[in-house]
Structures are given as C-alpha cells and as structure tokens.
Amino acid sequence: MGIKGLNAIISEHVPTAIRKSDIKAFFGRKVAIDASMSLYQFLIAVRQQDGGQLTTETGETTSHLMGMFYRTLRMIDNGIKPCYVFDGKPPTLKSHELDKRTSRRAETEKKLAEAIDQVEKMKQERRLVKVSKEHNEEAKHLLELMGIPYVNAPTEAEAQCAELAKKGVVYAAASEDMDTLCYRTPYLLRHLTFSEAKKEPIHEIDTELVLKGLDLTIEQFIDLCIMLGCDYCESIKGVGPVTALKLIKEHGSLEKIADFFESGEANAKWKIPENWPYKEVRELFADPEVIDGKDVNLKWTQPKEDELIEFLCVQKRFSEERVKAGIKRLHKGLKSGTQGRLDGFFQMVPKTKEQLDAAAAKAKLAKKNAKTKGKVGKRGN
DSSP states (O other), X not given: OOOTTHHHHHHHHOGGGEEEEOGGGGTTOEEEEEHHHHHHHHHHHOBOTTSOBOBOTTOOBOHHHHHHXXXXXXXXXXXOEEEEEEOOSOOGGGHHHHHHHHHHHHHHHHHHHHOOSHHHHHHHHHHTOOOOHHHHHHHHHHHHXXXXXXXXXXXXXXXXXXXHHHTTSSSEEEOSOGGGGGGTOSEEEESTTXXXXXXXXXXXXXXXXXXXXXXXXXXXXXXXXXXXXXXXXXXXXXXXXHHHHHHHHHHOSHHHHHHHHHTTOSOTXXXXXXXXXXXXXXXXXXXXXXXXXXXXXXXXXXXXXXXXXXIIIIISXXXXXXXXXXXXXXXXXXXXXXXXXXXXXXXXOOOOHHHHHHHHHHHHHHHHHHHHHHHHHHHHO
C-alpha cells in the first residue's frame, strides 16, 4: 500500500528532491529491486490481447516470468545491474492490513461473480491478482538461470533494499512503495520496472533532500508517514496530508500530537485510533529486521543458456527465437569488465550546508561582477 499522500507532499514542497530521468541515466548502477512489487506489476500488466494473463497450454500463469525476463533484459541493455529482493515473513504489525486485504478480496470475488459486462469482469479479476509462493519460486529459478542475484529478506523487501543501498552494496532501492524512504535509502527509484511502452520516466527521490526540504529529522519524517497511514497501522481519522505535515511541524512528534488531541484543543473531527501502535511502527521503520548489507555479496554471472531454453521454451512455451536473442543480450550486458560510471572513479564527498551556502554566495557574486563588467564595456564602446 505504501504511504498515502506522501508523493504529493514531496512534489509540492520539495520538487527538487525528485529527478525524472531516462533509464539510460543509470548506466553502471547497481540497484536493489523489490521483487514482490515487481511481480505484482507483471501479473497485472503483462496480458494477452483479450486481457487475460499469459498462460501455458495447461493453464499455468507465465505473465510474471515474461515480465521478469524482458524487463530485466531492458535494464541489462542499459548498463544497470539489478538485484532482486524477495519478501520474508511479514511483521506481526502488518496483520491488520493483511486482514483488510482478505476482506476486500472477498468483496471483489462477489462483484466478479455478479459482473455481466466483460470490462467489469476484467477490472475485478485484476483486483484479485496476488503474488503466490509459486510465483516467487519460479521467479527465483529464472533469475538463477539468467545470472542475476537475489536476496531473501528476513521480513520486508523494501527494508532490505534500503539496507543494501545504505551500506553501498547498491546505488539505490527500487520500489513503488513510498515507505521505502522511511528506511532511509539514499535514493528511491520508482517506475524502473515499468514497460518501455509506457514511456514513463524513472523518478529518483533523494531522501536527504526530502528531509532537508521539509525541515524534518528522520524520526519526524517517520512520524509524518505513520500519520498519513501505512501498512502497519491506521491513519488518524480526518487528518489528510496537509494537516499531517502542519501537525508534525508544530508539535514535533506523535507523542506531543497525541497530547494535543487529548487536551481538547484539536479539531473534534480528528480521531486517533484506539490502541494505536505508533511507537511499535516507528521502531519497525527505524530498526527493521534485515541482513546486514556488509554480509551480502552480490554476483552477476553469465546465463545458463541450455537450462534457460529448457525452462522458458520447453516448459513455459516461450518463443525459442526470442529467448535465444535475450540470452545474447544477457551475455553482452553481463560480461566482465563492464564500463563503469565516471563518478565511480572519484570519491564523492557530500557538502555541508555551510559549504553549499558559501558556493551559492560565490556564484551570486560572480554573476553580479559579470553584469558590472558588461555595463562598463557597453559605456566604453
């Protein structure tokens, strides 16, 4: 589900924290990708002409494999080295969200059974899409054959992706879920696994710029996200993105906001949920269960050609011609000695606020001097 309204807040208040780029801009980058989110996208988007999922003659779904194979190839073609991260056991705090999803699923199944119009049926069918254990296992098998590394996270994949990015194992975490920012990934990439046909640029969100632009600490940012609503607890009834940001700016923490509500000074329409576990949720974001990035060794290897053809062409009935062409692309993209990025040869030292202010003042003075010289030159002529 992610964080409701967070993207809108960042877009409005810190637009410079979001950079929109073509996939080619990430040449030479290693990226940790939320596998479950990607598989869900593939199951939704990769369809036959009649709108149904891709399947074998025996009815086995292959949309997830088609998406994983070709979207990964697109990244490899553009010099990106992807690593997929799979969800582990969901945190106990997520049980309420899972219960809600089960309830919504039952309602959708009822609507599907009652639907007469074909368009409505397709709409409800897509809402029933779910990534199964079998989908995950088949995707892992495919990645092994392709030579693409993956990591099994202890719990949430987004948290593990962020950990790999924080420790410098990869450049960024890639997911559509905005809650990845709460785990303080240096950069979050959205739309990376979208279809090329969508022509949607990749959105690169800089977490530090978000915090500086909103003038919030990471703890306050997490509290803001909890207020907006996440997978682990309900939002505050009646409090939208604008009000949530205002409250955290004025009071500084959820404890003080709760005190403000209890004092009777807050809007009567605002209601904090009963038994609201915000402290536990905050801890989950601040200190998630992950594998230490220092203990993760990612390796990209050459594809296992014969086994890939057996799996995709013989078992899953993919086009042998297209799969062989894809294997050639893998060999080319994953060969050793891939050209690195220019910035990889230099140590990038983050500038302090004082240094940035000094640089801005220097640039302003230089611009002013240039204008003055220009005016003198014109008078002289």
